[in-house]
Amino acid sequence: MTAMTQTEKTGARTDEAATLIGGARERIDSLDDRIIGLIQERMAVSAVIQEARISSGGRRVNLTREMEVLGHYRDALGKPGTALAMTMLELCRGRI
Numbered sequence: 001m002t003a004m005t006q007t008e009k010t011g012a013r014t015d016e017a018a019t020l021i022g023g024a025r026e027r028i029d030s031l032d033d034r035i036i037g038l039i040q041e042r043m044a045v046s047a048v049i050q051e052a053r054i055s056s057g058g059r060r061v062n063l064t065r066e067m068e069v070l071g072h073y074r075d076a077l078g079k080p081g082t083a084l085a086m087t088m089l090e091l092c093r094g095r096i
């Protein structure tokens with residue numbers, strides 16, 4: 001089987017569009033790597049907070065604070081921001 005051309009890979013109908021899409025996809029892959037790294041960093045910081053609270057006799061989850069986090073994402077990104085924040089909170093503290 002022959003290799004796919006850039007035009008086939010990107011779905012573009014011209015070489016010019018295929019080149020633009022190829023370059024923009026590289027930027028997206030790089031942004032996704034950074035976003036994943038930031039989420040992993042957030043998970044580690046969140047774990048420190050949760051462990052400190054549990055060690056002090058408190059509960060893992062603090063719903064008042066989670067409402068603040070959800071509001072922050074909703075204000076910035078609209079309704080899908082809430083869904084994104086809920087997934088992120090689940091990554092950081094597990095399912096409740």
Ligand SMILES: C=C(O[C@@H]1C=C(C(=O)O)C=C[C@H]1O)C(=O)O
Pocket residue numbers: 045046047049050060061062063065066069089092093
């Ligand atoms: C990190 C905390 O603990 C938990 C995890 C949260 C988070 O990852 O943002 C928020 C609230 C808590 O349920 C916190 O209280 O700040």
